[in-house]
Amino acid sequence: MKKNILSWILLQLVSFSMVCFAQVKPAKIVTTPITTNIYSFFLNDFVNVIAFVGTEGVLLIDTGFDNTPAISGFSNSAEAIKEELKKLGYSNIKFVINTHYNFDHTFGNTLLGEKATIIAHHLCREQLAREAQFPKTGLPQVTFRDSINLYFNGEEISLYYMPGHTKSDIIVWFKNSKVICLGDLVISDSFTSIQFDGNANRLGKSLQAIYEKFPDDITFLPAHGRKLNRSELKANADMVLETTAIITKAIQEKMSLLTMKRLNILNDYEKWNGQLFKQLTADRWIDYVYFSIHGSEVFSVATKLGEIIDKSGLDAGLAECKELYTENGDGYYFSEFEFNNLGYKLLGESKVKEAIEIFKFNTVMYPTSWNVYDSLGEGYWNLKDKKHTVANYEQSLKLNPANTNASKMLDKIRNAK
Template identity: 25%
Template sequence: MLTEDSPMENIIVAVATKKGIVVIDSTGSPATAALFRKAIEKEFARNDFKYVINTHPHWDHAWGNQVFPEAIVIGHENSLGQTARQARSAENMLRRARERVASLQQGLQKAGNDADQKVKLLPELAFQERIVRGLSAAFSPVPPAISFSDTMTLDMGDVSFKMYFFGRAHSGSDIFIHIPAEKILVTGDIFLDVGWLPLFSGMETLDIPKWCDVLDRLFGEADGFSTVIPGHRKPWSREKLKMWKEYIENLWKGVNAAKKEKLTLAQVLERFPLEERYHYLKELGHSDQEIREFHERNVEAFWRQLLVPITPLIEQATAKDGIAAAIEKCRVLWRSQRDEYDFSERSLNQLGYRFLSQDKPSAAIGLFAFIVELYPASANAYDSLGEAYMVAGDKELAVRNYEKSLELNAGNQNAKDMLKRLRQAGAAAGLSTQQEETSSSNREQGAITAEMIVAKCAAAMGGMEKISLIKTMRVNEIFPDHGERPMIFEMKRPNWFRNPRINLVFDGKRACFLKGPDSKSGPELVDEDEWKDFEVDMAFHFPAFFDYPATFAGVELIDGRDAAKLSVSLPLGAVMTYYIDSKSFLIFRAAAKFVLGGKERTPYRDFFDYRQVNGVLLPHGFSYGSRTGQMKGRVKSIETNFDFPEAWVKIPEILN
């Protein structure tokens, strides 16, 4: 086993047999593969290379094939016919590698005598320079000369190589290679945990039952394996692979059962949290957020396999009636049967790029625009739409959408690179950046509706489907000017509320102390004038525009932030105004206005520190006005969807 000294740490496996040397994978550059070839020849003192086996055809595993011209390349049949596509990809990679080399060289110059900084930059510089050397010369992708559909055994006399098509997973042609004589299983890029997380759900369509079958067969082999060699970084043990085998089996069994129960995706996500044993990933450098999002992506990907694919319908309708008609059919299905069809952003995005590869930019633009409509908080959706406009020659709209992508994800390097290219091209054509920005700004003028803002806010929080599942909430909060003892607020949408600490209940119409304010006397109604205060409390804890009609109240600059304002009139007369950040589309301020005791009251809260609660982003930090000035409160915990019986808020008969 040889590991490349690079940020990717690509792995090559070479085995010397009686009939010749067999190499598994060849890295991503002929220049790197040439170095490995020399190392293999030196180690084995021979150079009779007979076969190169590609675990899959991705560039970092197969672009060194040409360095072994005497060897026969073996791969899965689904990897055939990709030569032209790989040649186009190589051109783009060469351009990016040259740009990266220039950037790293500038970084080294700036580093001066900073040895630590140079140590960080030099390995990647060497890696990128090898890509440039390998792809600048006569690079020629070498496809498999021998392919198979399901299984194949290569008998090399003293060593056999048992190959299994794993099924569509990371790519459409992933294979495993079992070498019984060495007790080794080579798995390509499916099972990784250092630098990457396992990559078994990379395709739109996944062959999960086949995965389970192949893993069962491998674990049942009498000659077995003890070491698992992935495509990058560190080997695995048999036990670790078994643990992830159980992850796949348990999740697949679970989502199938959930589908039969007619649960929604949001309910499935809630039912299947990641088991504690997989949190070892944190010890390998993955953050809690990365691990959570990885698991949620897997749940969604497994769930999608049980839905009806929407993309074939789009392709058929586009071919027959055009993209506009196809999208309108999708809107109807989205509104009426979204739980039955796969409307995932990934599958739609992949179809959009198929349209681009088929030289159908208008269809791609129409589809990417639909994706933006469904996922307005997705930086990737705007990035893809920007690319489609760029391909179509509409630079102004390309700039607008790349800028929007950067607003949503300031770290989107592709958007930065594309904007730089577009502006350089615009300047060369006599179009200044200022003119581009003015044109972009003009295009953004138009009718803004409350429905648009609500939809974008819902998407930013986690999606309307997940939000609609939240029926009850129990919030434990700390108010510094009330001491460190938590205040407990329990509510049921849209208008039941209680504070168990002080025995206060509100049924949406009236409020009372069940035991009286002193907790000793009998029940006592709260003054009617104060009832508005309780519905305002609920509106501070959960956006009222998800339960009551809202109106768009304009745009205002608040503390340097552009805010879209939504106004909601609550049933008892209070008016809530929500200030929604124009970049994140999360609420950063809520203000109320109502009359209490003959005086107008205008309480407000500023919100921050959003965290996920059952897949929905909710604020866990807030500031508010008090008698001693502005104070900062914090949320200790939020519990959702507990049982909230009507008896909890029932006003005692004695008060009727």
């Protein structure tokens, strides 16, 4: 299963941020001091940008979104970060470190790294260089393979290669301050995601290595979510190792992806369902682990369906898809989030009826997922079909009363009457 890297990343962003799509808001930051000179800027309710400040200037870990509001849902993130630094009495950004290549961690490089040295793993630079819309001025200037040390503001800072979420992840250890930035290896209290080049086994190994290498008095900062102590990190590492073992065993027993979900093989791990990113459910984690281990040997029904719809239209696509679904065999997989993304792709191409059929199919496959009804509601809303819009948002809200998008949409529709 070869994936177009750019579309994969965009789809990741789309599926994370579709709730924000409706309107673009000015960037916002909530600042939390971690030590006297390390601050966490929680940017746009999404990602933590870490600022290390001192007499020699500022070192930033990750740079958040750029000014592409259509993707992030927020505008002027880089300016907001500069403003926040100014409030702390600093403006001179000397170093930028990227924990990996995802755009929510790198797209502010150009604006924030103008006068700084940008540092990252060499595979991070390679990946960013491949991305057509990533500005070349934001590419890392210093790269490394295993580790590199930096001496700045009186602190020894070590960067270590620790892949898993992607092939290019690093962690950043502030030795005197006893703080480690984890990038996306961990999302606090949640399953994380695994990108097209990531791997669940490597992620487990990296987390275990971090846990075993560092002492109890370290504060761990994931790029998404709250800070963690060492035992909380261990709990997360154990979850990754145990769930990967369960899914690997199921793959060896030739269980299909759909059956793994129907049998709820991660039943005991549902407390790790995402809070910050509601889409990161146990089912989604099964997808990520399965693809990262088994991906090259199976094909995606959603991808195939998208191709058939493009070539021969919706009916031909759905006929093929239903046939495969009834067979439920090996060699192909159905993924809720891929179907969802396909629906949004079709919506983006103004193929509203096609999109609705895809979303509908997702509600048949995943009747307990609040997100599929939320998407179907949005599909009907595009068709100006109020009755079905309301019915689907109500169903979504019933399954997940915390779905603020659905409640907002329902208010909007009712107020418009």
